[in-house]
Amino acid sequence: MHSPTISRLLVTFAVCYLIFLYAPVLLLPLFSFNDNVYPNFPLKGFTLKWYQQMLRDQPLLDALWASARVGIAVSFVSTVLGLFAAKAMTRYSFPGKGTITSLIMLPLVVPSIILGIALLTLVRQVFDLDLSLITVTASHVLICVPLAMLVLMARLEGFDKNLEEASFDLGEGAWRTFWRVTFPLILPGLVSSFLLCFTTSFDEFLLAFFLSGTQPTLPIYIYGLLRFPTKIPGVLAMGSCILMISILVVAFSEWFRRRGIDSQQGSIV
Amino acid sequence: MTAIGTAAGATSRGSNALSQLWLRSESLRGLTLISPTLVVMFGMMVAPIIVTIVQSFWTQNGFQFDRTPTLGSYAVMLGQDGVIYWRLIGRSLWMSFTATVAVVALAYPMAYFMAFRVTRHKLLWIILITIPFWTSYLLRVFAWKVILGFNGAINSGLIQAGLIKQPLEFLLYNPTAVTITLAHAWAAYAILPIYVSLEKIDRSLLEAATDLGDGPVKRFLRVTFPLSLPGTIAAILMVFIPTVGDYVTPSLVGGTDGMMIGNSIAMMYGRANNQPLGAVISIVMMLVIAVLVGLFLLAVGRRRLLQKA
Numbered sequence: 001m002h003s004p005t006i007s008r009l010l011v012t013f014a015v016c017y018l019i020f021l022y023a024p025v026l027l028l029p030l031f032s033f034n035d036n037v038y039p040n041f042p043l044k045g046f047t048l049k050w051y052q053q054m055l056r057d058q059p060l061l062d063a064l065w066a067s068a069r070v071g072i073a074v075s076f077v078s079t080v081l082g083l084f085a086a087k088a089m090t091r092y093s094f095p096g097k098g099t100i101t102s103l104i105m106l107p108l109v110v111p112s113i114i115l116g117i118a119l120l121t122l123v124r125q126v127f128d129l130d131l132s133l134i135t136v137t138a139s140h141v142l143i144c145v146p147l148a149m150l151v152l153m154a155r156l157e158g159f160d161k162n163l164e165e166a167s168f169d170l171g172e173g174a175w176r177t178f179w180r181v182t183f184p185l186i187l188p189g190l191v192s193s194f195l196l197c198f199t200t201s202f203d204e205f206l207l208a209f210f211l212s213g214t215q216p217t218l219p220i221y222i223y224g225l226l227r228f229p230t231k232i233p234g235v236l237a238m239g240s241c242i243l244m245i246s247i248l249v250v251a252f253s254e255w256f257r258r259r260g261i262d263s264q265q266g267s268i269v
Numbered sequence: 270m271t272a273i274g275t276a277a278g279a280t281s282r283g284s285n286a287l288s289q290l291w292l293r294s295e296s297l298r299g300l301t302l303i304s305p306t307l308v309v310m311f312g313m314m315v316a317p318i319i320v321t322i323v324q325s326f327w328t329q330n331g332f333q334f335d336r337t338p339t340l341g342s343y344a345v346m347l348g349q350d351g352v353i354y355w356r357l358i359g360r361s362l363w364m365s366f367t368a369t370v371a372v373v374a375l376a377y378p379m380a381y382f383m384a385f386r387v388t389r390h391k392l393l394w395i396i397l398i399t400i401p402f403w404t405s406y407l408l409r410v411f412a413w414k415v416i417l418g419f420n421g422a423i424n425s426g427l428i429q430a431g432l433i434k435q436p437l438e439f440l441l442y443n444p445t446a447v448t449i450t451l452a453h454a455w456a457a458y459a460i461l462p463i464y465v466s467l468e469k470i471d472r473s474l475l476e477a478a479t480d481l482g483d484g485p486v487k488r489f490l491r492v493t494f495p496l497s498l499p500g501t502i503a504a505i506l507m508v509f510i511p512t513v514g515d516y517v518t519p520s521l522v523g524g525t526d527g528m529m530i531g532n533s534i535a536m537m538y539g540r541a542n543n544q545p546l547g548a549v550i551s552i553v554m555m556l557v558i559a560v561l562v563g564l565f566l567l568a569v570g571r572r573r574l575l576q577k578a
Contacts, residue, residue: 006485007386014382017375018397021456024412025401027422031415039415040425085306092299100303104310109506111514111558113531114551117538118317121324121548125334126316142313145306203405206516210538219407226411226521239408246403250396 029240037230050233054241057234063221064238067202070133070217074140075197079190081141082148087182089149090156107143115142116210123211131213139207144197151196155189188256195253199246325548332542342545346553354533354550358557361529364444364519365512368451372508373501375452376459380500381493383460384467395461402457410521413450417441417522442524450518451508459504466500467493495573502569506562513558530554 031039035047054060085104089097107115119139123129163185167177183190205219212220222238225231325342328335345351383394401409416422417440424436440446470493478488512518516531523529530550537547 003485010378010382010386013378014386017379020375020453021398021401024409024416024453025404027412027415028404028408038420040418040420040422042425042429081306081309085303088299088303088306092295092302094296094299094303100307103314104306106314107310109510110555111511111531113514113516113534114555115314115317117534117544117547117551118321119313120538121544122313122317122320125324126320138313141309145310149306199403203407205407209516209535219405222405222407223517226407235408235411239404243404247400250400250403254392254396 025243028236029243032233032236032240037233039232039236050237054234054237060221060234060238063216063218066133066215067218070137070140071198071201073137074144074201075194077141078144078148078197079193081145082152082193083190085145085149086152086156090153091161104149105146108146112143112206115139116207119207120210131211133212133215133217135211135213136208136217139211140201140204143204143207144200147196147200148193151193152186152189155186159185191256192253195249321548322552325545325552327545329543329545334545342549345546346549354530357528357530357533358554360444361513361531362557362561364447364527364529365451365509368448368455368512369505369509371448371452372455372459373504376456376504377463377501380460380463380467383464395464398460399457406454407517409454410450410518413446413453414441414522417446441522442527444523444527446522447519447527447529450522451512451515454518455508455512458507462500462503462507463497464500466497470496498569498573510558510562514554
């Protein structure tokens with residue numbers, strides 16, 4: 001479809017672009033193994049001491065644990081709320097659907113800093129609550145619900161509505177229909193929604209910046225460390241570990257999603 | 270969930286008129302089902318914004334507020350002392366605009382490549398594009414500080430190679446560094462929507478254009494590009510809107526010249542301790558973004574209408 005020149009240009013561009021995307025990210029693991037406090041060239045030698053330093057840094061591990069707890073709570077709550085919304089959106093027609101959709105989607109198009117200061121004002125001035133991991137969790141739910149809803153809507157639209165109706169016709173109630181028909185079919189969607197919400201929350205900085213109290217989340221703690229050059233190699237080590245785990249998680253969820261699609265097609269056809 | 274459960278229980282007994290209404294009225298069931306989500310989103314989205322608007326009429330009094338409504342902070346924003354914030358908003362818009370142009374201009378050929386040139390393993394390419402974005406945003410931005418810094422990768426690399434004697438100082442802590450970093454950090458948000466809309470294009474339309482005598486350039490301008498506009502517009506908005514209020518990137522790689530409006534809003538809620546003024550700046554920023562996005566969509570919409578006519 002394309003002339004060879006254009007084709008070759010496109011391939012060259014794609015390769016350069018991938019280098020642009022990967023180079024900065026790959027520098028982090030590279031310098032995390034480098035025997036030098038300062039992340040720069042020339043490389044001095046291989047070492048694992050930054051990883052040992054990371055494991056000894058108790059506040060860093062505490063922050064990691066805090067982020068993990070927040071992430072799990074956020075993904076659970078957001079996925080449930082997203083499921084309610086997605087089910088209503090795909091299965092029922094009701095007045096004001098457009099307005100409701102835009103309201104739920106709104107957090108995705110408002111800059112986080114606005115959400116951050118607005119929630120801070122609500123929490124402090126109206127409810128007079130102390131800032132804690134709970135307020136961080138609440139703020140993350142706000143940005144994760146729209147994501148969960150989008151993922152689950154795609155999944156709910158993907159399967160045959162008749163399956164649910166057949167279950168009703170065969171005498172099952174709404175609750176049992178959900179657990180025996182809908183739930184197994186949308187399970188891959190629930191898993192991807194859970195993972196998407198978890199990674200979003202785990203990485204979120206600005207809302208946590210305004211809404212965390214004395215216990216920092218991982219991004220907040222890391223942000224504080226970036227001012228201290230001697231702490232940076234430990235941060236790079238932690239970042240490299242997170243990158244590795246993320247890649248494994250993405251690979252797992254992709255495998256799980258595909259398995260879901262295959263088994264679903266198998267059962268319907 | 271409990272609502273549905275009870276409703277189902279009630280209908281199975283098939284007793285009262287209420288459950289009959291429940292069964293018949295689809296909208297009622299739909300609204301009930303969505304209400305928990307809606308209440309939560311309303312309480313955490315609309316309520317805080319209303320409170321912020323109310324707060325913008327207060328006066329900061331040490332760590333307390335004088336809650337008598339006043340236009341004081343708006344007066345500051347419109348007066349001599351407000352000029353700096355307007356300048357910062359202008360600069361943030363300009364920096365986000367250049368970053369958006371850079372992101373979309375780089376992302377478009379990549380998306381085009383993935384949609385038209387890649388024939389097998391498309392999913393692999395999508396994953397390949399998204400993997401860099403699984404590192405934390407903070408560390409991705411920090412990586413650019415490492416690359417561009419005084420003792421950073423570029424400078425130490427160039428000195429090592431003997432190309433320069435002194436480290437280059439113009440690399441970090443300026444608006445260009447912010448633009449480059451943003452162009453990197455937001456790439457996936459641009460590539461994916463553009464890719465989706467390019468992928469959707471019916472290939473026979475392209476063949477038709479070729480058969481009717483359009484060259485590759487004309488075909489791109491008259492068929493491919495207009496059909497990819499929805500994704501491109503989505504990409505522009507998805508990058509532009511959040512980056513205007515970015516805080517991390519300007520504070521890590523921007524220096525004083527690269528400061529953006531997000532930094533001064535954060536300052537008002539932190540060290541400067543003037544939350545009502547911070548609220549006013551935020552409101553003004555939101556309004557400016559909303560107006561610009563509205564104008565942009567209007568312009569695009571009118572162009573498309575004119576094209577159809």
